[in-house]
Amino acid sequence: MNNILYTYDMDRSRSLFRLNAKNTGEIFKNFLFVDGNVFMTQQNESLLGREGDDANVTGNLANIRIYSVSPYVRQRFGNLASTELRYSRILTDSDASSSFFNSQANTYHASLISGTDFRTLEWGLNYSRQDIYFDLRPDTVKIETEIANIQYNLTRRFGLTGTGGYEDNEFGGAGQDKPKGVRWSAGFV
Numbered sequence: 001m002n003n004i005l006y007t008y009d010m011d012r013s014r015s016l017f018r019l020n021a022k023n024t025g026e027i028f029k030n031f032l033f034v035d036g037n038v039f040m041t042q043q044n045e046s047l048l049g050r051e052g053d054d055a056n057v058t059g060n061l062a063n064i065r066i067y068s069v070s071p072y073v074r075q076r077f078g079n080l081a082s083t084e085l086r087y088s089r090i091l092t093d094s095d096a097s098s099s100f101f102n103s104q105a106n107t108y109h110a111s112l113i114s115g116t117d118f119r120t121l122e123w124g125l126n127y128s129r130q131d132i133y134f135d136l137r138p139d140t141v142k143i144e145t146e147i148a149n150i151q152y153n154l155t156r157r158f159g160l161t162g163t164g165g166y167e168d169n170e171f172g173g174a175g176q177d178k179p180k181g182v183r184w185s186a187g188f189v
Contacts, residue, residue, distance in 0.1 A: 017042055031074065038067055040065045042063055069089050073085045089107075090107065146165045
């Protein structure tokens with residue numbers, strides 16, 4: 001519970017409720033896991049409306065609930081590399097009058113990352129995709145990336161980094177461009 005108290009204007013004092021519960025279960029030792037999350041909060045439905053309170057006398061306060069379950073496999077290949085394959089199902093629900101927040105999402109993630117045998121030249125490969133279905137939209141939002149990263153350690157405390165990959169997104173809507181293309185970065189740590 002988050003209490004907001006105004007000393008000079010007690011009528012504006014209010015209580016907002018939040019819940020952030022997470023749990024991980026290990027199904028098969030050091031291999032198959034499942035994460036479960038529940039997140040609940042209250043927030044103003046519209047930036048243009050009056051600030052809501054716990055009694056919602058303004059009609060602008062919405063309860064937002066997010067539920068997710070995520071089974072995944074994690075495997076180490078000695079000191080050579082490690083991998084993770086993950087699927088997540090995410091449901092977002094709200095009692096907002098517009099139901100703007102209501103959606104369902106499927107997320108897929110795969111990664112292969114170098115192990116401790118690669119001290120001088122570290123590397124990683126990552127793939128992720130998220131498909132989001134909104135209750136108030138007929139189209140699906142798709143966010144997809146494939147990224148490779150590399151780090152060349154010149155010393156124990158200084159290294160050069162680079163990433164490169166491809167991004168393919170669809171945000172829906174008639175006549176909308178679908179942002180996609182090559183992405184890259186370079187830097188140091």
